[in-house]
Amino acid sequence: MSFEISVPATSANIGPGFDVVGLSLSLYLTLQVTITAGGPRTPVLSYEGEGADEAPLDPYKNLTTRVALYVLRCNGISSFPSGISIHVKNQIPFGRGLGSSGAAVIAGVLLGNSLGNLNLSTERMLDFALMVERHPDNVTAALVGGFVGSYLRELDESATAAASVPLAEVLPEYPEDASEDWGRNPPQPPTGIGHYVRFKWAKEIKAIAIIPQFELSTAKARAALPESYSRKDVVFNLQRLAVLTTALGLSPPDAELIYEAMKDQMHQPYRKALIPGLPEVLNSVTPSTHEGLLGICLSGAGPTILALATKGFDKIAQDASAVFAKHGVQVDWKVLEVCSGCSVR
Numbered sequence: 338m339s340f341e342i343s344v345p346a347t348s349a350n351i352g353p354g355f356d357v358v359g360l361s362l363s364l365y366l367t368l369q370v371t372i373t374a375g376g377p378r379t380p381v382l383s384y385e386g387e388g389a390d391e392a393p394l395d396p397y398k399n400l401t402t403r404v405a406l407y408v409l410r411c412n413g414i415s416s417f418p419s420g421i422s423i424h425v426k427n428q429i430p431f432g433r434g435l436g437s438s439g440a441a442v443i444a445g446v447l448l449g450n451s452l453g454n455l456n457l458s459t460e461r462m463l464d465f466a467l468m469v470e471r472h473p474d475n476v477t478a479a480l481v482g483g484f485v486g487s488y489l490r491e492l493d494e495s496a497t498a499a500a501s502v503p504l505a506e507v508l509p510e511y512p513e514d515a516s517e518d519w520g521r522n523p524p525q526p527p528t529g530i531g532h533y534v535r536f537k538w539a540k541e542i543k544a545i546a547i548i549p550q551f552e553l554s555t556a557k558a559r560a561a562l563p564e565s566y567s568r569k570d571v572v573f574n575l576q577r578l579a580v581l582t583t584a585l586g587l588s589p590p591d592a593e594l595i596y597e598a599m600k601d602q603m604h605q606p607y608r609k610a611l612i613p614g615l616p617e618v619l620n621s622v623t624p625s626t627h628e629g630l631l632g633i634c635l636s637g638a639g640p641t642i643l644a645l646a647t648k649g650f651d652k653i654a655q656d657a658s659a660v661f662a663k664h665g666v667q668v669d670w671k672v673l674e675v676c677s678g679c680s681v682r
């Protein structure tokens with residue numbers, strides 16, 4: 338038996354929607370899974386593409402397979418079925434703000450669901466993903482696709498405690514030989530942690546990802562943020578986000594409206610010290626200097642820049658690259674489509 342799991346890249350925040358909105362983009366993490374009767378007890382992993390020199394091939398250390406085992410264990414299946422081999426092909430660069438970890442987590446949830454024949458609903462799969470990746474923007478967009486807004490429900494006291502267990506209990510360090518049944522009970526996700534809605538997306542809008550050739554971990558980029566914000570900054574973002582969620586679905590898109598609605602005061606200003614050239618790139622590429630540009634922001638936790646545009650892709654990317662080069666940062670760039678979510682075939 339064999340099947341293929343495919344999960345798209347995502348860009349979170351889109352300016353003002355910090356931890357709220359995400360967009361699925363046409364770069365993919367793909368798992369080719371084969372199950373052979375009488376095969377080895379421990380899954381055999383192979384890997385090509387982005388992250389090939391970093392991703393562990395030990396299934397008890399690799400993020401995707403550890404998430405799959407978590408899903409299986411929560412559903413009464415204490416170890417991987419035998420005879421599994423998984424070939425990973427990855428187009429999503431690690432630690433660049435394009436949702437590589439969210440894609441790996443969703444791939445793990447889908448893998449656990451398929452291996453255990455669990456028939457989990459989309460909502461339940463989101464619960465599992467949120468036990469691992471605790472902000473919903475990337476995982477929701479990777480799961481359902483498109484331009485998506487999500488929130489975490491206010492849970493009662495016991496569900497809050499269940500959803501806040503340390504990650505080390507959800508994805509424990511497995512012992513060297515974990516191929517035997519792994520006995521401890523895993524923390525079950527509460528039901529209905531995350532809720533989402535898909536917004537319209539105007540088909541003519543493409544996403545240019547300008548990807549610096551260095552990694553910035555989400556943990557480090559989140560550590561740069563303050564604990565609290567002024568009312569002025571919160572209102573600044575809420576006003577823009579309210580407009581943006583509708584403006585990106587209108588045809589033809591209104592560049593003046595979108596450019597202003599993609600500004601942010603909650604995360605980008607604090608992350609500029611981690612990304613040389615960030616303010617200059619954001620300020621130098623505008624609808625008046627670049628025909629076709631609609632808006633520009635940091636993609637997720639960075640360092641990638643996301644420019645939304647209807648034309649003029651090369652000039653936007655080349656000029657942003659030139660600004661980064663002045664700051665000693667080399668980049669790759671790609672023009673991407675907003676795509677559908679994950680699939681299992």
Ligand SMILES: Nc1ncnc2c1ncn2[C@@H]1O[C@H](COP(=O)(O)OP(=O)(O)OP(=O)(O)O)[C@@H](O)[C@H]1O
Binds near residue numbers: 430
């Ligand atoms: N396909 C994968 N297989 C195994 N581990 C992965 C995979 N993709 C990502 N990871 C893990 O996730 C880490 C990157 O996660 P991180 O949250 O820092 O950045 P990101 O998800 O790429 O960016 P962002 O969350 O801002 O969009 C990698 O260093 C690696 O440990």
Ligand SMILES: N[C@@H](CCO)C(=O)O
Binds near residue numbers: 356475559604
């Ligand atoms: N909303 C998250 C996305 C990164 O995963 C952040 O900006 O930290």
